[in-house]
Amino acid sequence: xxxxxxxxxxxxxxxxxxxxxxxxxxxxxxxxxxxxxxxxxxxxxxxxxxxxxxxxxxxxxxxxxxxxxxxxxxxxxxxxxxxxxxxxxxxxxxxxxxxxxxxxxxxxxxxxxxxxxxxxxxxxxxxxxxxxxxxxxxxxxxxxxxxxxxxxxxxxxxxxxxxx
Numbered sequence: 001x002x003x004x005x006x007x008x009x010x011x012x013x014x015x016x017x018x019x020x021x022x023x024x025x026x027x028x029x030x031x032x033x034x035x036x037x038x039x040x041x042x043x044x045x046x047x048x049x050x051x052x053x054x055x056x057x058x059x060x061x062x063x064x065x066x067x068x069x070x071x072x073x074x075x076x077x078x079x080x081x082x083x084x085x086x087x088x089x090x091x092x093x094x095x096x097x098x099x100x101x102x103x104x105x106x107x108x109x110x111x112x113x114x115x116x117x118x119x120x121x122x123x124x125x126x127x128x129x130x131x132x133x134x135x136x137x138x139x140x141x142x143x144x145x146x147x148x149x150x151x152x153x154x155x156x157x158x159x160x161x162x163x164x
Contacts, residue, residue, distance in 0.1 A: 018127075018128075018129070019126070019127040019139055020124060020125070020126050020127075021124070021125040021126075021127075021139070021142050022122050022123070022124050022125075023122070023123050023144055024121065024122050024123070025059070025119050025120050025121065025123065025146075026120055026121075027120070028118075028119050028120055031116055031117060031118055031119070032114055032115050032116060032117050032118075032119055032146070033115065033148070034115055034116075035148050036112075036114070036115050036146060036147070036148060037084075037085070037086075037111075037145075037146070037147040037148055038085075038111035038112075038114060038144075038145070038146055038147075039082065039083060039084045039111070039143075039144075039145045039147075040056065040066060040082075040083045040107070040111075040125070040142070040143070040144050040145075041080070041081070041082045041083070041141075041142070041143040041144075041145075042054065042066075042078055042080075042081055042083070042125075042139065042141070042142055042143075043079050043080050043139070043140040043141040043142075044078045044079060044081075044127065044137060044138070044139050044140070045075070045076045045078075045079040045137060045138060045140070046071075046075070046076065046078070046079075046129070046135065046136070046137030046138075047075050047076075047135035047136060047137070048073055048074075048075070048131065048133075048135040049070070049071025049072065049073075049074050049075065049076065049077040049078055049096070050069050050070065050071045050072045050073060050074075050096075051069065051129050051130050051131040051135065051137070052067060052069065052070075052071065052078065052127070052128065052129060052130070052137060053065070053067065053068050053069060053126075053127075053128040053130055054066040054067050054078075054125065054126070054127055054128070055125070055126045055128075056107075056111075056123065056124070056125050056144075057123070057124040057125075057126070058114050058117050058119075058121075058123060059117070059118060059119070059120060059121025059122055059123065060117045060118060060121075062113060062114060062117065064107065064108070064109035064110070064111070064113050064114075065107065065108035065109050066083055066091070066107045066108060066109075066125075067091045067107070067108055068108050069130060070091045070092065070094070070096065070108070071096045071102075072096045072097075074096050074097070074098060074099050074100075075099040075100075076099060076100060076101065077096055077099070077100065077101060077102045078101070078102075079101050079140075080101045080103060081101060081102060081103045081104070081105055082103045082104040082105075083104070083105055083106070083107045083111075084104050084105075084106070084111070085106055085107070085110050085111050085112055086104075086106075087104040087105050087106045088104075089102075089104075089105055089106065090105065090106040090108075091105045091106060091107060091108055092106075092108055119146065123144060125142055125144070127139055
């Protein structure tokens with residue numbers, strides 16, 4: 001689990017990843033299993049949520065979209081959103097029609113994409129603001145969790161020959 005935050009929230013601006021949050025995993029000996037559950041909780045207030053793009057990149061280089069310009073003209077819909085593959089509603093199809101947090105949501109691309117990968121290394125979350133203008137955003141906190149993620153392999157026991 002990564003629990004990353006800053007007492008002084010970080011502002012980000014138009015056009016490039018002005019905020020990158022990195023968490024490092026080390027010492028795990030197995031790959032992510034087919035039962036791995038990955039979740040991401042973000043506190044990202046923004047005055048026009050539809051400007052925002054958030055991606056997550058694994059140590060293997062696989063990148064998924066958490067949200068890709070969703071949320072419309074509404075304020076702060078991702079300011080406390082819990083992203084999980086098991087949510088009822090998807091960020092892609094949810095009808096954002098008011099200001100305020102929407103949670104939980106399925107991410108744009110499923111976290112299950114990472115199954116089978118080595119979890120050791122840097123996990124990178126990038127935050128983008130894709131529109132110019134006077135609106136702005138910040139990231140107050142990021143919580144990234146793996147659950148039941150290890151893939152164990154057992155070796156067959158050799159049968160011992162009985163001595164008569």
